[in-house]
Amino acid sequence: MPRAEDYAILFDTSYCTGCRACQVGCKQWNDLPATETQNRGSYDSLELSAHTWLKMSFFEGLDKEGEVYWDFVRTSCMHCTEAACVEACPTGAMNYREGGVVTVDQDWCIGCRNCVQACPYDAVHYDEEKGVVQKCTLCYDRISNGLEPACVKACPTGALRFGRYGELRAAAEKRVQALKADGFTDANVYGLKEMGGTHVIYVLLRHPSTYDLPLNPKTQKEKVAVGWLSAGIAAATLGGLSWIIARREELSGGES
Amino acid sequence: MNGGEWGIYIVLYFWLAAMGGGAFLVSLLGKNSSTQRLGAWMAFLGVVVGALLLIVDLGQPLRFWHLLASFKPISVMWLGSAVLALDGLALFLLLLLKEWPRWLVWTAAILTLLVVGYTGVLLMATAKPFWAASPLMPWLFLASAYTTGAALLALFGEGRAHQIALWMGLIEGILLLLHLIWTYPAAARAVRALLTGELAWAFWGFVLFGLLVPLFLEARRQSPVLAAVLVLLGGLLLRYFIVYAGQIGYVI
Numbered sequence: 163m164p165r166a167e168d169y170a171i172l173f174d175t176s177y178c179t180g181c182r183a184c185q186v187g188c189k190q191w192n193d194l195p196a197t198e199t200q201n202r203g204s205y206d207s208l209e210l211s212a213h214t215w216l217k218m219s220f221f222e223g224l225d226k227e228g229e230v231y232w233d234f235v236r237t238s239c240m241h242c243t244e245a246a247c248v249e250a251c252p253t254g255a256m257n258y259r260e261g262g263v264v265t266v267d268q269d270w271c272i273g274c275r276n277c278v279q280a281c282p283y284d285a286v287h288y289d290e291e292k293g294v295v296q297k298c299t300l301c302y303d304r305i306s307n308g309l310e311p312a313c314v315k316a317c318p319t320g321a322l323r324f325g326r327y328g329e330l331r332a333a334a335e336k337r338v339q340a341l342k343a344d345g346f347t348d349a350n351v352y353g354l355k356e357m358g359g360t361h362v363i364y365v366l367l368r369h370p371s372t373y374d375l376p377l378n379p380k381t382q383k384e385k386v387a388v389g390w391l392s393a394g395i396a397a398a399t400l401g402g403l404s405w406i407i408a409r410r411e412e413l414s415g416g417e418s
Numbered sequence: 419m420n421g422g423e424w425g426i427y428i429v430l431y432f433w434l435a436a437m438g439g440g441a442f443l444v445s446l447l448g449k450n451s452s453t454q455r456l457g458a459w460m461a462f463l464g465v466v467v468g469a470l471l472l473i474v475d476l477g478q479p480l481r482f483w484h485l486l487a488s489f490k491p492i493s494v495m496w497l498g499s500a501v502l503a504l505d506g507l508a509l510f511l512l513l514l515l516k517e518w519p520r521w522l523v524w525t526a527a528i529l530t531l532l533v534v535g536y537t538g539v540l541l542m543a544t545a546k547p548f549w550a551a552s553p554l555m556p557w558l559f560l561a562s563a564y565t566t567g568a569a570l571l572a573l574f575g576e577g578r579a580h581q582i583a584l585w586m587g588l589i590e591g592i593l594l595l596l597h598l599i600w601t602y603p604a605a606a607r608a609v610r611a612l613l614t615g616e617l618a619w620a621f622w623g624f625v626l627f628g629l630l631v632p633l634f635l636e637a638r639r640q641s642p643v644l645a646a647v648l649v650l651l652g653g654l655l656l657r658y659f660i661v662y663a664g665q666i667g668y669v670i
Contacts, residue, residue, distance in 0.1 A: 212422075246545065249492050249493060250493055250494070250495065250543065250544075251490070251493060251495075252485055252488060252490055252493045252495035252496035252499060253484040253485060253487075253488045253490075253496070254488050254490060255484070270481075270484060271477075271478070271481075272476050272477065272478050272481040272482060272484050272485065273476045273477015273478045273481075274475075274476055274477075274495055275422050275423075275424065275477075276493070276494075276495040276540075278422055279424070279544040279545065279546060279665075280543065280544050280545055281545055282545040284545075287422065288422025288477065289422075289477075290422065290477075292477070293476075293477030293478045294477055294478060295422075295477075376545075379545070382492065382543060383492065385542060385543040385544075385550065386492060386494060386539065386543050388542070388553060389494070389538070389539035389540075389542035389543050389553070389555075389556065390539055391553075392538075392539075392542070392553035392554075392555075392556050392557070393535040393536070393538055393539050393556035393560075396535065396538075396556045396557040396560050397531050397535055397556075397560060399557075400557070400560050400561055400564060400586070400589070401443070401531070403585070403586075403589070404443070404444065404447060404564055404582055404585075404586065405447060407581050407582055407585050408444075408447035408448065408578070408581075408582065410581075411578050411581045412448075
């Protein structure tokens with residue numbers, strides 16, 4: 163669980179207008195080059211990459227009453243408390259910093275991309291020119307100097323808020339109660355239990371699966387434990403079988 | 419292209435390390451010391467060439483020593499690099515010694531088993547559903563290590579290894595089928611790419627020429643050389659389509 167005094171970002175779908183100022187603010191502050199976009203029949207025109215650490219995803223459909231909805235959801239690093247990228251990293255370059263922020267040490271990263279494969283939010287990407295991985299830093303350079311992250315600073319509607327985890331979590335839960343009272347019965351807070359609790363939490367109008375968010379993503383510890391257990395049973399079974407086949411072959415005199 | 423996916427170097431590494439390691443493990447099943455020495459050579463070469471491929475694949479190859487300067491057993495990548503280094507050392511010692519001490523043979527065997535097995539755990543510990551939605555990746559990689567290892571030994575005149583290649587090939591085919599069924603609900607795009615999409619050539623190439631034809635030849639004890647060569651190439655195709663299918667939807 164994140165600590166109450168940890169840094170946090172609260173993203174509230176119900177306030178977001180999909181203006182993408184956060185996306186631009188992120189690029190500008192972090193000196194990231196423009197990315198060629200692609201018209202795929204929606205406003206959702208690019209993917210996260212080494213040069214795009216934050217993007218707004220656009221979701222449209224019909225709700226239960228047959229009304230059209232068009233929702234905008236932040237896609238970026240969630241700064242997990244039990245981050246898959248940190249645990250998958252073989253060198254410790256990807257690590258937790260003060261206040262629960264997850265960043266990669268670019269001078270220590272070897273570019274193995276294990277974190278890219280491990281992240282359930284697709285938030286870590288490989289920079290081919292630099293030979294290391296890149297991701298959202300929660301604007302660590304800004305927040306450690308008393309400023310808000312660039313995305314939060316750029317948000318004109320209050321859909322993004324920066325602060326201490328304890329306060330923002332309470333605010334998120336209060337907001338969900340208000341939304342439920344307003345008729346959004348599926349409103350929920352996302353990120354409270356995922357990956358040990360994330361430092362970026364979402365207020366969602368609909369079920370997380372509506373927004374392609376992973377449901378109950380497994381932590382690296384669980385995955386690795388199951389993996390080694392399975393490998394152990396496999397080694398015993400297949401090793402034993404090969405031994406039996408070899409013995410049978412020996413008894414029958416073999417044939418070469 | 420997004421770049422950064424695990425590509426052909428990783429495929430070749432998975433294939434070579436498993437093939438060499440498998441040959442050593444199969445050679446230990448018999449009592450012939452010259453076959454065992456041959457197996458140790460194959461495993462050693464697989465580990466050394468494999469490690470070089472892994473280093474070349476890094477974004478910062480000169481920083482590979484950062485792996486050795488860290489201690490992070492929870493990271494399968496770290497543990498894999500550690501067992502790879504230790505196995506290389508153990509096999510090197512075996513190759514130097516005329517008489518093999520029992521404990522060293524056991525150490526090398528266990529390390530080799532870890533080398534061929536950790537790669538499956540590595541893939542399982544990702545967020546890619548085709549690799550992670552079933553627990554069968556280590557099973558498949560181990561079965562393929564035995565199959566290709568036995569075929570490699572058979573190619574060098576170790577006729578008895580054919581039986582291992584035959585049975586393990588059969589098991590490998592069943593495991594692959596199970597894996598596809600198991601992961602289909604979570605990784606439909608990857609499975610469809612294998613059956614009818616962009617990776618179908620590799621998948622069906624493996625099923626036909628890497629599995630069915632050699633199984634048929636081995637069962638009838640015909641053309642052992644051809645059968646062994648097909649099994650080895652099949653092992654390469656298997657690694658290829660598994661590595662790429664797992665990352666479908668990632669590269670845009």
